[in-house]
Amino acid sequence: MRYPLASGSSRLTRVLGWSALVALALNTWWGLWLSPPDVVQGQFVRMLYIHPAVATMCYAGFGVCALGSVAWLWPRLRSPRWDRLAVAGAEVGAVFCFATLVTGSIWGRASWGVWWTWDARLTLTAILFALSLGYLALRRSIDNPHSRALASSMVAILMALTVVVDHYATVWFVTLHQNETLFQPDPTIHGWQLVTMLMSFLAFGLVFAWMMVHRYRLEVLEERYEREGFTSALEARRSEALPERRVEVPSR
Amino acid sequence: MWRDALVVAGKDLRVEGRSKVALNQVVPYSLVVLLLFGFAFDQDQPLLVQAAPGLFWLAVLFSGLLAVQRTFSIESADGAADSLRMSGLEPAGIFVGKVAAVAVQLLLLEVFLAGGIVVLFHSKLAGAGLLAASAVLSTTGVAAAGVAYGALSMGTRVRETLLPLLLAPVLAPVVLAATEAWRAALGFSSGDGWRWLGLLAGFTAIYLAGGVLSFGALMEET
Numbered sequence: 001m002r003y004p005l006a007s008g009s010s011r012l013t014r015v016l017g018w019s020a021l022v023a024l025a026l027n028t029w030w031g032l033w034l035s036p037p038d039v040v041q042g043q044f045v046r047m048l049y050i051h052p053a054v055a056t057m058c059y060a061g062f063g064v065c066a067l068g069s070v071a072w073l074w075p076r077l078r079s080p081r082w083d084r085l086a087v088a089g090a091e092v093g094a095v096f097c098f099a100t101l102v103t104g105s106i107w108g109r110a111s112w113g114v115w116w117t118w119d120a121r122l123t124l125t126a127i128l129f130a131l132s133l134g135y136l137a138l139r140r141s142i143d144n145p146h147s148r149a150l151a152s153s154m155v156a157i158l159m160a161l162t163v164v165v166d167h168y169a170t171v172w173f174v175t176l177h178q179n180e181t182l183f184q185p186d187p188t189i190h191g192w193q194l195v196t197m198l199m200s201f202l203a204f205g206l207v208f209a210w211m212m213v214h215r216y217r218l219e220v221l222e223e224r225y226e227r228e229g230f231t232s233a234l235e236a237r238r239s240e241a242l243p244e245r246r247v248e249v250p251s252r
Numbered sequence: 253m254w255r256d257a258l259v260v261a262g263k264d265l266r267v268e269g270r271s272k273v274a275l276n277q278v279v280p281y282s283l284v285v286l287l288l289f290g291f292a293f294d295q296d297q298p299l300l301v302q303a304a305p306g307l308f309w310l311a312v313l314f315s316g317l318l319a320v321q322r323t324f325s326i327e328s329a330d331g332a333a334d335s336l337r338m339s340g341l342e343p344a345g346i347f348v349g350k351v352a353a354v355a356v357q358l359l360l361l362e363v364f365l366a367g368g369i370v371v372l373f374h375s376k377l378a379g380a381g382l383l384a385a386s387a388v389l390s391t392t393g394v395a396a397a398g399v400a401y402g403a404l405s406m407g408t409r410v411r412e413t414l415l416p417l418l419l420a421p422v423l424a425p426v427v428l429a430a431t432e433a434w435r436a437a438l439g440f441s442s443g444d445g446w447r448w449l450g451l452l453a454g455f456t457a458i459y460l461a462g463g464v465l466s467f468g469a470l471m472e473e474t
Binding site for chain 1: 404405407408409410411414417418420421422424462466469470
């Protein structure tokens, strides 16, 4: 049986990985040296080149997880591929969610003076992170692949609803968090700031894609290990029993 | 479905009535939680009165976790879960029955806890209609989400620790809305407490519908 994507890397992933590194380097250079300080936020504006992009990748991860889960639940589309995609999205999403909380907290300390505030969007993001850890824990605790996919798909759809509420939290609730900067008819940033911010989206988007491909690959390998592990272990034990392969234990 | 629900709810409540686990363990536990809140706030009376609605709903959340775990642990012994699956009862009926049994136990516990915050925290209960309406809606929501997630985690190796991790973030909106409704009823906030009932009703409806639709598949798998 052939296992697609089961090798360590391919030309595509190497190109993806190197592009992500170059984009991150450019983002750091432009963000720290070329982009000017902000009129209002001063040097702290440089968090703008990390935090929004990281938060968007967090949403993207959970979005992929939800899409994969819905596709798996759909009887006509059902395939292990969707489940692999869902777990890859959730795990990468959880990493970016943690990074969102950390970078947001640092930015909050700089601009609001506190590491944490009881704001609707912050609180919902923290809850989303807890939900994603629950999702991953649920997956780890079920052995049967079908049961695992079914139970985790249901939890994933709930997580997706939280992402939607989270995104609109700044609109629906009274919040300290600023509104959208970029995706509006008249963006509030220009010049190097705008270019660097766009570069940050490209850089973290490439990192996200690279992590997704490798996490998907890992899932394929884990499935292969589950399927073939028992057979190979059995063969290893049998070969130990053959006289010519028996390992002599040296006597003291 | 409703007949099956009554059968299952009756069975679960009879099991609790005879084993008295809820009475002998969950009720004292919830009382200890209230006492510990008192220690945490250094018996600061005005602060305790202010925080009482939130502390009450946290105590309900903690006790609700125990009630949900209990409703599934009674099925795990002696292959009871398999018997339930093969009994011919409708899965939706089993779900609604289990939700009803957990909700009834929690509502009785809430009456006790309300007495607890009056005696221990010197809260003055007011706005009985809003208190009762929000309590019934929140409790049904807690029970519905609890039973749905309980079924999800039932077949797993680590269900005792997994259930709180899954359920606590999910129940966060219920704790928030119920606390705000109670704060408004007790006169601690100027907002209209009744509007929080919309959120509670929506949450409860989503989990009841989700549970009714998916419980069959969940029972088959776990």
